[in-house]
Amino acid sequence: xxxxxxxxxxxxxxxxxxxxxxxxxxxxxxxxxxxxxxxxxxxxxxxxxxxxxxxxxxxxxxxxxxxxxxxxxxxxxxxxxxxxxxxxxxxxxxxxxxxxxxxxxxxxxxxxxxxxxxxxxxxxxxxxxxxxxxxxxxxxxxxxxxxxxxxxxxxxxxxxxxxxxxxxxxxxxxxxxxxxxxxxxxxxxxxxxxxxxxxxxxxxxxxxxxxxxxxxxxxxxxxxxxxxxxxxxxxxxxxxxxxxxxxxxxxxxxxxxxxxxxxxxx
Amino acid sequence: xxxxxxxxxxxxxxxxxxxxxxxxxxxxxxxxxxxxxxxxxxxxxxxxxxxxxxxxxxxxxxxxxxxxxxxxxxxxxxxxxxxxxxxxxxxxxxxxxxxxxxxxxxxxxxxxxxxxxxxxxxxxxxxxxxxxxxxxxxxxxxxxxxxxxxxxxxxxxxxxxxxxxxxxxxxxxxxxxxxxxxxxxxxxxxxxxxxxxxxxxxxxxxxxxxxxxxxxxxxxxxxxxxxxxxxxxxxxxxxxxxxxxxxxxxxxxxxxxxxxxxxxxxxxxxxxxxxxxxxxxxxxxxxxxxxxxxxxxxxxxxxxxxxxxxxxxxxxxxxxxxxxxxxxxxxxxxxxxxxxxxxxxxxxxxxxxxxxxxxxxxxxxxxxxxxxxxxxxxxxxxxxxxxxxxxxxxxxxxxxxxxxxxxxx
Numbered sequence: 001x002x003x004x005x006x007x008x009x010x011x012x013x014x015x016x017x018x019x020x021x022x023x024x025x026x027x028x029x030x031x032x033x034x035x036x037x038x039x040x041x042x043x044x045x046x047x048x049x050x051x052x053x054x055x056x057x058x059x060x061x062x063x064x065x066x067x068x069x070x071x072x073x074x075x076x077x078x079x080x081x082x083x084x085x086x087x088x089x090x091x092x093x094x095x096x097x098x099x100x101x102x103x104x105x106x107x108x109x110x111x112x113x114x115x116x117x118x119x120x121x122x123x124x125x126x127x128x129x130x131x132x133x134x135x136x137x138x139x140x141x142x143x144x145x146x147x148x149x150x151x152x153x154x155x156x157x158x159x160x161x162x163x164x165x166x167x168x169x170x171x172x173x174x175x176x177x178x179x180x181x182x183x184x185x186x187x188x189x190x191x192x193x194x195x196x197x198x199x200x201x202x203x204x205x206x207x208x209x210x211x212x213x214x215x216x217x218x219x220x221x222x223x224x225x226x227x228x229x230x231x232x233x234x235x236x237x238x239x240x241x242x243x244x245x246x247x248x249x250x251x252x253x254x255x256x257x258x259x260x261x262x263x264x265x266x
Numbered sequence: 267x268x269x270x271x272x273x274x275x276x277x278x279x280x281x282x283x284x285x286x287x288x289x290x291x292x293x294x295x296x297x298x299x300x301x302x303x304x305x306x307x308x309x310x311x312x313x314x315x316x317x318x319x320x321x322x323x324x325x326x327x328x329x330x331x332x333x334x335x336x337x338x339x340x341x342x343x344x345x346x347x348x349x350x351x352x353x354x355x356x357x358x359x360x361x362x363x364x365x366x367x368x369x370x371x372x373x374x375x376x377x378x379x380x381x382x383x384x385x386x387x388x389x390x391x392x393x394x395x396x397x398x399x400x401x402x403x404x405x406x407x408x409x410x411x412x413x414x415x416x417x418x419x420x421x422x423x424x425x426x427x428x429x430x431x432x433x434x435x436x437x438x439x440x441x442x443x444x445x446x447x448x449x450x451x452x453x454x455x456x457x458x459x460x461x462x463x464x465x466x467x468x469x470x471x472x473x474x475x476x477x478x479x480x481x482x483x484x485x486x487x488x489x490x491x492x493x494x495x496x497x498x499x500x501x502x503x504x505x506x507x508x509x510x511x512x513x514x515x516x517x518x519x520x521x522x523x524x525x526x527x528x529x530x531x532x533x534x535x536x537x538x539x540x541x542x543x544x545x546x547x548x549x550x551x552x553x554x555x556x557x558x559x560x561x562x563x564x565x566x567x568x569x570x571x572x573x574x575x576x577x578x579x580x581x582x583x584x585x586x587x588x589x590x591x592x593x594x595x596x597x598x599x600x601x602x603x604x605x606x607x608x609x610x611x612x613x614x615x616x617x618x619x620x621x622x623x624x625x626x627x628x629x630x631x632x633x634x635x636x637x638x639x640x641x642x643x644x645x646x647x648x649x650x651x652x653x654x655x656x657x658x659x660x661x662x663x664x665x666x667x668x669x670x671x672x673x674x675x
Contacts, residue, residue: 054573056453058299058457061457072574103558103559103560103567104572105573106559106573107569107571107573108573128299129297131296131297134296134297154300154301157300165300181461
């Protein structure tokens with residue numbers, strides 16, 4: 001399994017942006033989810049985000065909400081998702097990153113969450129409701145266990161705040177492409193592409209990946225020109241949700257992943 | 267009370283609590299998606315500015331007096347006291363404000379703030395519909411666009427308020443997710459705000475949410491306690507022994523308690539025990555929950571071992587929330603406020619008791635505070651006075667109570 005740094009370096013050396021798919025952990029069930037992650041790894045994923053389902057996902061749109069609810073109803077727990085990652089560490093070469101809300105981490109205990117994640121081979125954690133101002137206790141635990149913490153910035157983040165976020169951030173910086181929740185409508189005009197470039201300059205070497213609302217290969221291709229990585233979540237999860245069987249979902253998600261990863265060459 | 271005496275928010279009071287980070291001790295804070303951080307900073311700055319701006323104070327005072335009908339009376343409920351035995355009971359009549367609940371105090375304050383910030387669109391969540399009605403009212407008054415998120419369960423059980431909001435020109439957006447009640451309406455409110463933050467102000471209805479909401483809503487509601495304290499001193503020449511209020515997320519309680527914080531007055535918050543604390547079907551996050559993060563703040567929550575939020579239950583839609591304002595968590599930890607809980611059944615009995623003894627139909631939310639009176643008042647002496655916040659009127663609840671009584675006859 002590669003590190004996050006190695007994953008970006010490898011993509012760069014191949015003259016393309018990194019492809020970072022997101023899956024809702026435990027959706028539609030643990031076994032299928034494990035197969036999906038393995039399939040994405042074979043379909044060009046450079047890094048894979050695994051969502052830890054939460055009862056009240058305020059940063060997520062309807063698609064990921066629905067998938068999370070199905071996973072929770074199926075008995076998914078944060079500990080179960082960490083186990084899922086542990087079971088995959090020898091099968092996949094893409095580093096695994098957890099995306100979770102803060103309360104499940106608090107409930108497990110920050111140190112325990114960090115220790116168990118690191119032990120499972122998880123490379124980093126994304127916490128959409130944990131801004132750097134509140135992240136002190138978590139960052140301490142994460143650093144002790146060698147986990148990266150990936151923070152988010154948005155089109156509304158000021159230059160000063162960007163610096164605050166960058167001081168706390170490691171692994172890569174997550175640029176939220178628009179005002180909205182996951183799966184919303186993406187704005188892809190020259191102005192927004194220029195904004196990504198400005199953030200990338202300020203990040204001074206820390207890779208910048210763009211996500212929220214990226215659904216089609218053409219969008220991914222345009223973003224690949226300005227970013228180090230492109231994150232796709234809802235569009236893939238939607239394939240799984242709409243499929244009539246697990247097999248069909250895996251095939252549809254793999255197809256989309258292949259066309260997305262193939263579109264990222266500069 | 268003279269108009270000049272009613273200060274809507276106290277400009278001289280320093281922001282000692284919460285801290286710069288919005289913390290009440292360990293509680294509170296600002297746990298939100300990055301998109302909202304600039305909006306919260308902007309809101310905090312606007313709020314601080316408004317606090318010390320004479321023109322803002324005067325405009326809000328004027329609305330509270332001439333439009334909302336403040337000051338609300340402090341009424342001694344003699345027949346109720348006689349029936350209960352023991353202490354004398356005084357009701358702070360927030361049910362007599364325009365729109366029928368204390369929620370209007372906060373809605374007017376925040377709508378004025380929104381105007382100052384140049385926001386054209388208002389969103390809100392609502393449980394019982396009282397905050398939704400108050401917000402729709404204030405938005406209509408200011409000519410602002412208004413959308414209110416409401417769980418479909420609550421739309422069902424608080425139908426009269428849905429009609430009122432629509433009449434007032436607001437759009438009521440049904441929320442189907444989760445428990446289809448207040449918690450889920452807040453989730454949708456936050457999602458809307460994240461999406462439309464450039465044009466929209468989110469009027470949170472209680473002392474929850476990320477900083478500065480808990481202090482801002484408390485400040486806009488603190489008029490309740492300030493008036494009540496002056497009124498009881500004017501009537502009786504001394505302070506009550508106890509001041510109490512129902513607590514869902516806790517805005518009427520914070521509004522009442524704040525003025526008595528430094529007084530030798532016992533403060534009691536009454537939570538909703540639903541079917542009973544032992545059944546797990548309740549909304550008593552202080553009595554039976556543990557701290558965690560939801561909707562932007564660290565506070566007591568109903569949650570399972572994995573940190574998933576448990577659906578709350580209360581017959582009172584306005585109390586049906588699995589968390590509680592962070593300042594309540596802090597006051598509980600300090601031991602400054604004690605928190606009790608009463609069941610749905612006790613609340614309905616209290617609802618009927620107040621109707622029968624005083625000719626006042628209380629909101630089911632406020633009925634929880636009345637219900638706890640039945641335990642407390644008989645233990646005290648006729649020398650003792652208990653001040654209760656009657657946070658809202660119960661017109662919205664009469665059909666619901668009737669069907670509850672039929673089902674539980």
